[in-house]
Structure formats: C-alpha cells, structure tokens
Amino acid sequence: MKRIAVITGASSGLGKEYAKAVEKQLAPDEIWLIARRQQQLEETAASLQGKGRVIPMDITRKEDMDAFTAMLDEEEVQIICLINAAGMGRIGSIASQSRKDTVNMIQLNCTALAEMTNICIPYLIKGAWVLQIASIAGFQPMPYLGVYAATKAFVQSYSKALHHELKADGIHVTCVCPYWIKDTEFIGIASEESKDYAWMPLALKRSDVVNRSLADVRVNRLMSTPGLISSTERYLSRIVPDTLTMKVLDRFRQIRK
Numbered sequence: 001m002k003r004i005a006v007i008t009g010a011s012s013g014l015g016k017e018y019a020k021a022v023e024k025q026l027a028p029d030e031i032w033l034i035a036r037r038q039q040q041l042e043e044t045a046a047s048l049q050g051k052g053r054v055i056p057m058d059i060t061r062k063e064d065m066d067a068f069t070a071m072l073d074e075e076e077v078q079i080i081c082l083i084n085a086a087g088m089g090r091i092g093s094i095a096s097q098s099r100k101d102t103v104n105m106i107q108l109n110c111t112a113l114a115e116m117t118n119i120c121i122p123y124l125i126k127g128a129w130v131l132q133i134a135s136i137a138g139f140q141p142m143p144y145l146g147v148y149a150a151t152k153a154f155v156q157s158y159s160k161a162l163h164h165e166l167k168a169d170g171i172h173v174t175c176v177c178p179y180w181i182k183d184t185e186f187i188g189i190a191s192e193e194s195k196d197y198a199w200m201p202l203a204l205k206r207s208d209v210v211n212r213s214l215a216d217v218r219v220n221r222l223m224s225t226p227g228l229i230s231s232t233e234r235y236l237s238r239i240v241p242d243t244l245t246m247k248v249l250d251r252f253r254q255i256r257k
C-alpha cells in the first residue's frame, strides 16, 4: 500500500509550501499535486525529493473529479494527509461582481472542497491529517468581499462538523483561518477588479501559516488561526455583533481607498 498525501492548489502559494513541509514531516511515498497549471505543478514537484506526482486537473469539472476518483480506486493507496488549499476570491461589491466570478468562487471554495473531501474520506487512515483552508473572512459577513466571506463561512462550518465526525476514527481535521497572506498569488487575483481592501497591514507569510497549521493539526486542533490578527479576530467575532464589525470594516475601507 502506498501512503500518499493529496494537496489541491499545489501549483502556487500555500499548496506549494504545504507540499515541501508535508514531505519533511510525514515522509509520504507520494505527494499528489493537484491544480490546473501543469508547468507550475512540475515546478512544485521539482522542489520535492522525487515524491511529487503531478495531476493537472480542474477540481470544479465533474469529468476531472470522476477521473481522480477512478485513480484512487485503481491504485492501492492510503491517504495520510489531505490538504484542500485550492481557492479564489474576488474583492468588490456583490452587485459589481460578474455572474461567472460569483459561481466560480462558490464552486471552487465550497463544492469542490466538499467533493474532494468526500472522495478522499474512504482512503484516510487512522492518524491522517486533513487541513481545510478557510479564512478569517469566514468569521463574519464582509461587505465588498461578500461572496468570498460566505464561502469561507461554509468551509468553517463544514470542517467543524467533519472534525467531530472523524475524531472517533483517529483522523485529525483542522480548519485553517488565516488573515491576508502577502506572498501567494491570491491577493493579485482578488484585487484585479477592485482596490477595496487595498490596505493589508501585518499581512502573513505563507511559511507562518503552513508551520502554525501543521503544528495545530498534529494535536488535532479544531481551528488554526495563524498570527495575532487571525486569533484576535476569531475571539472578537464571538462577542462583537456582525452589524458593528461590518460598519468598522467599511469605515477602514473608505479611509484607505
């Protein structure tokens, strides 16, 4: 039986960083690297010690997910780590956002994440790690990042339930909720159409997020909030009403525009 790690979003950003860290910490027989861009996936594979397996696919396409399911069926694998890092966001008002972006965000951040998890669950073994990449945006509604924030609220709720359900099987599930991360492709793509939220003080580095969240999943923490801002927002969101948070966020947005 091959012991494998499965990482979506492995062509850049967090997914690429996770691949290197998982190789060191878990020494899987293979790391299945998933994203659409083959060349970038090959670069990720080249940064590993020969364990990377490039699987170019679009996780929002049914045909690709069917083919991936068949691959898992055909090969004798045990999944020791699943990291759902693929995701995208678009800054801007809900009204100004295109129908395509709206649907893409929901399909990628919610549907594909849940579908990939569902496909992989039968192969997860005792002690396996599952990291679901959400965001602090999921702690409260966020005007001008409304659809994205709603998708991450879904990831948080779904992952908390999964953590509870898989605990008895000894499978660790951690929902990772970072604040802005400056050294991935995410912010560039998110702010292509709008410069709302152009101010991102104390943005994190992807290595901080990866190191903190892997330490958290090791001890089976429900949530991982890397850095001071992420942790503070997690606790504030429990006591500050959403209406007040939205007013404050909007004030900052207007000052910094």
Ligand SMILES: NC(=O)c1ccc[n+]([C@@H]2O[C@H](COP(=O)([O-])OP(=O)(O)OC[C@H]3O[C@@H](n4cnc5c(N)ncnc54)[C@H](OP(=O)(O)O)[C@@H]3O)[C@@H](O)[C@H]2O)c1
Pocket: 008, 009, 010, 011, 012, 013, 014, 015, 034, 035, 036, 037, 038, 040, 057, 058, 059, 060, 084, 085, 086, 087, 088, 089, 108, 133, 134, 135, 136, 177, 178, 179, 180, 181, 182, 184, 185, 186, 187, 189
């Ligand atoms: N960066 C931040 O500020 C920040 C903050 C909080 C949370 N997050 C979350 O962190 C996660 C990772 O983002 P990142 O910062 O590492 O951004 P990133 O560098 O843009 O990475 C996103 C990854 O998703 C992949 N992807 C996009 N659409 C896909 C599709 N249809 N099928 C398969 N793969 C797809 C991309 O690869 P291809 O284009 O090659 O398909 C890429 O590898 C996301 O869930 C994001 O929401 C980011």
